[in-house]
Amino acid sequence: MIEAQALRKAYGDFEAVKGIDVSVERGEAFGFLGPNGAGKSSTMRMVAAVSPLTGGSLRILGLDPESDGPAIRARIGVCPQEDSLDGDLTVRDNLVVYARYFGIGRRDAARKADELLEFVKLTEKAHGMVEDLSGGMKRRLTIARSLVNEPELLLLDEPTTGLDPQARHVVWDQLHRLKQTGVTIVLTTHYMDEAEQLCDRLVVMDGGLIAAEGSPLSLIARYSTREVVELRMGVGENEAAAERVEDLAERVEVLPDRVLLYVADGEKVVEEAMARGLEPRSTLVRRSSLEDVFLRLTGRSLDA
Amino acid sequence: MASSTVLRGTSRGAAHPTAYPLLERHVRVYKRAPAAFASGFLEPLFYLLSIGVGVAALVGEVTLDDGRTISYTAFLAPAMLATQAMNGALFDATYGFFFRLKYEKLYDAVLATPLRPVDAAVGEVLWATVRGAAYAAAFVVIMAALGLTSSWWTLLALPAALLIAFGFAAAGLALTTWMRSWQDFEFIQVAIMPMFLFSATFYPLSAYPDWMQTIVTVTPLYQAVDLVRSLTTGAVGPELLVPITYFAVMGALGLRVAGRRVGVLILR
Ligand SMILES: Nc1ncnc2c1ncn2[C@@H]1O[C@H](COP(=O)(O)OP(=O)(O)OP(=O)(O)O)[C@@H](O)[C@H]1O
Ligand SMILES: [Mg+2]
Numbered sequence: 001m002i003e004a005q006a007l008r009k010a011y012g013d014f015e016a017v018k019g020i021d022v023s024v025e026r027g028e029a030f031g032f033l034g035p036n037g038a039g040k041s042s043t044m045r046m047v048a049a050v051s052p053l054t055g056g057s058l059r060i061l062g063l064d065p066e067s068d069g070p071a072i073r074a075r076i077g078v079c080p081q082e083d084s085l086d087g088d089l090t091v092r093d094n095l096v097v098y099a100r101y102f103g104i105g106r107r108d109a110a111r112k113a114d115e116l117l118e119f120v121k122l123t124e125k126a127h128g129m130v131e132d133l134s135g136g137m138k139r140r141l142t143i144a145r146s147l148v149n150e151p152e153l154l155l156l157d158e159p160t161t162g163l164d165p166q167a168r169h170v171v172w173d174q175l176h177r178l179k180q181t182g183v184t185i186v187l188t189t190h191y192m193d194e195a196e197q198l199c200d201r202l203v204v205m206d207g208g209l210i211a212a213e214g215s216p217l218s219l220i221a222r223y224s225t226r227e228v229v230e231l232r233m234g235v236g237e238n239e240a241a242a243e244r245v246e247d248l249a250e251r252v253e254v255l256p257d258r259v260l261l262y263v264a265d266g267e268k269v270v271e272e273a274m275a276r277g278l279e280p281r282s283t284l285v286r287r288s289s290l291e292d293v294f295l296r297l298t299g300r301s302l303d304a
Numbered sequence: 305m306a307s308s309t310v311l312r313g314t315s316r317g318a319a320h321p322t323a324y325p326l327l328e329r330h331v332r333v334y335k336r337a338p339a340a341f342a343s344g345f346l347e348p349l350f351y352l353l354s355i356g357v358g359v360a361a362l363v364g365e366v367t368l369d370d371g372r373t374i375s376y377t378a379f380l381a382p383a384m385l386a387t388q389a390m391n392g393a394l395f396d397a398t399y400g401f402f403f404r405l406k407y408e409k410l411y412d413a414v415l416a417t418p419l420r421p422v423d424a425a426v427g428e429v430l431w432a433t434v435r436g437a438a439y440a441a442a443f444v445v446i447m448a449a450l451g452l453t454s455s456w457w458t459l460l461a462l463p464a465a466l467l468i469a470f471g472f473a474a475a476g477l478a479l480t481t482w483m484r485s486w487q488d489f490e491f492i493q494v495a496i497m498p499m500f501l502f503s504a505t506f507y508p509l510s511a512y513p514d515w516m517q518t519i520v521t522v523t524p525l526y527q528a529v530d531l532v533r534s535l536t537t538g539a540v541g542p543e544l545l546v547p548i549t550y551f552a553v554m555g556a557l558g559l560r561v562a563g564r565r566v567g568v569l570i571l572r
Contacts, residue, residue, distance in 0.1 A: 011572070048416060050415055050416055050570070050571055051571060051572060052571060069420070070418040070419070070420060071418070073416060073417055073418050074417075074418040078416045080412070080413075080416070082409075084409045084410075084412045084413035084416075085413070086329070086408065086410060086413065087408050088333040088336075088408065089329070089332065089333065093332060097325065097328070097329045097332065098413070098417070100325035100328060100329075101325050101326075101414060101417035101418070101419050102417055102418060103322075103325075103418065149417075
């Protein structure tokens, strides 16, 4: 579906994507993870055939975006990071008119619009204007809009940012269904649970490069330990506490509000830490998650 | 809740979308705001009524460059019609287009579909042309009703208005792609106001000294007024090919430049 080699994107002198290799198979759900400015959206826009490459090669659906842009765009669905809904049209007309841009006939466009409104639960708002929707509703409408042409490949740039937890789950559910029908999904996200839920495979991007690639489980196995101990010390005590237990863990991360110890057996380490006289306000032993992989690879915590 | 057929559906869209859906979009938007559309009819009509009635009483008749004399109102009306076509076309091709391009980000969304930058430009020009021509058509009806037309050639003022609107729309669109802010539109205003006053709108070209005649002759509004006035007064000859070519070239060039520029601005 997507074949990128040494893909680069520069804006003037600034290189946002510095040479990445990505390959996405048909039917796969593929994720781009990375901190702000990593180059995720820049990559997504090149794949969407709306941003010319600066270097490297890129093929989408076997076609060259340089020469076959319209043919590629006819077969993909795009949900950009920033909603680009048509503020002059009603909610429903946004879908109808967008379908018309794909050359879909009037009646099909109207039918599709109604189906999709139902799909993202906006039927009640059908005749309202876009500006009267909440942020999350706009997001859902944008997702609906990306489906009007029944795309083979769906590109979602932070699809659930700004959605409430319930709406997020609805979207995940929809995406799972889409995937089951064979749609290839490529998404970017800042939510680790989203990546774990949805992605068969993902890459962590940082500074325009790919820092790691694999399935969520394999990444956790490779870049983290089995368990993580979280010690919440008093304000300003984290640094000192970390030094006293350094030797107990494979790796230690000090965050503003807690110390993370990467270990094989969490309970044992907690006991030993207490024995050394540490007095954390609270302790937590949990399994490693993508969050820890992310922290390890980018040196940044997402919720900090 | 949705089933998988909802998602995949059964319909596949036709494969060759063009600028037409964009024209449809603009029409749909204005159907929601008919007042904004209708107000454009009024301005030249007021000019015609106030100057045509008031000044005509003082001036009486005007001698055309070919020696014939007509009433002042019949002299003024085709100029108002040409201005109507210009203003109608320019409004959407400049302010309207700028708003859609920079604020509504319409074309960021549109160019994610199979539509190309040139389709965006054609859609805008089509719509602006329709608007300019629609105003002009209404004006022709008014002229006929007031008995201000002296020839059946007047009917050709309609396609002429279409051509004039096309030229102005495309040129306005191309210029607008270089505008950085609303202030920059002052440049367009600064160009239009003197054109409106000096393009043989209110008195014949022969009122000017030679050097000024030369300058006026190359401006688009003069060409437009000349074309429409020749038709409404029945002064039809091969020399009309000059304004016709003028607007055809202006439109084609503007469209080409605008298409390119939309691509440069959006597909970054
Ligand atoms: N049109 C542009 N012109 C200049 N620089 C740009 C442009 N778009 C992006 N950049 C720069 O490129 C870098 C990567 O941006 P990009 O939007 O791809 O990041 P991202 O990974 O999507 O980040 P986020 O998580 O914040 O959405 C940033 O430093 C950004 O400032
Ligand atoms: Mg982004």
